Amino acid sequence: MAQSIASAAAISTSTASTMPVAKEYIVGPCRIRIANMFGGHFDGAHPDEVRPQGVYYLPLTGRMAALNGGFSLFCVDATEERLTIALNAKQVEGRWLTYGPVNGPEFIPFDKQAHFRSIQLNGKNWIGRAYTANDTTGDEKSRACLFYFCLIHNANALCGYTPVAWLARPKRNQLWKIKAILESVEFVDTPASASTSPAASAATPSQ
Numbered sequence: 001m002a003q004s005i006a007s008a009a010a011i012s013t014s015t016a017s018t019m020p021v022a023k024e025y026i027v028g029p030c031r032i033r034i035a036n037m038f039g040g041h042f043d044g045a046h047p048d049e050v051r052p053q054g055v056y057y058l059p060l061t062g063r064m065a066a067l068n069g070g071f072s073l074f075c076v077d078a079t080e081e082r083l084t085i086a087l088n089a090k091q092v093e094g095r096w097l098t099y100g101p102v103n104g105p106e107f108i109p110f111d112k113q114a115h116f117r118s119i120q121l122n123g124k125n126w127i128g129r130a131y132t133a134n135d136t137t138g139d140e141k142s143r144a145c146l147f148y149f150c151l152i153h154n155a156n157a158l159c160g161y162t163p164v165a166w167l168a169r170p171k172r173n174q175l176w177k178i179k180a181i182l183e184s185v186e187f188v189d190t191p192a193s194a195s196t197s198p199a200a201s202a203a204t205p206s207q
Contacts, residue, residue: 034056073159088161132175
């Protein structure tokens with residue numbers, strides 16, 4: 001019995017040591033914790049950058065090989081205007097619309113060929129807005145399924161986008177991996193970020 005208890009304790013300790021540990025970083029006005037996962041790591045933005053961006057680097061080879069070398073994260077004001085620009089789309093009466101063509105309507109429905117899909121993100125202290133949409137123009141061999149996202153916390157939002165699948169190889173979809181990384185994010189409040197913006201207060205999770 002004692003041996004069984006000791007074995008269980010050893011397994012528990014081993015499992016805990018392999019769990020990703022979130023570290024603290026600064027990306028513009030956003031201060032966050034994010035875990036290094038899937039053989040990758042996050043680098044915070046350099047303080048001298050004009051438009052600070054953090055980069056999550058992922059391996060291109062080996063067992064943890066990713067679709068591409070990683071993706072960028074940038075921090076914006078959580079206003080509807082800034083969120084719309086970051087997401088390249090907006091919700092109008094519960095419906096997602098994207099930017100229209102030059103000299104046409106400002107916003108239009110997504111093309112059916114884009115196979116638009118709203119994505120649910122579960123945050124520790126933020127609300128997610130996210131979706132995937134397929135490229136509908138350009139060389140078919142290089143078209144991708146793109147994942148756009150914003151993690152909204154008080155007056156700021158951490159946003160980005162990245163390919164999660166190449167349409168020529170649809171079975172290799174890494175949305176699950178990017179979601180897991182993003183869901184490890186936790187915003188770290190400072191006295192200057194304690195106030196909540198109207199945009200963040202009114203934001204609701206994607207359906």
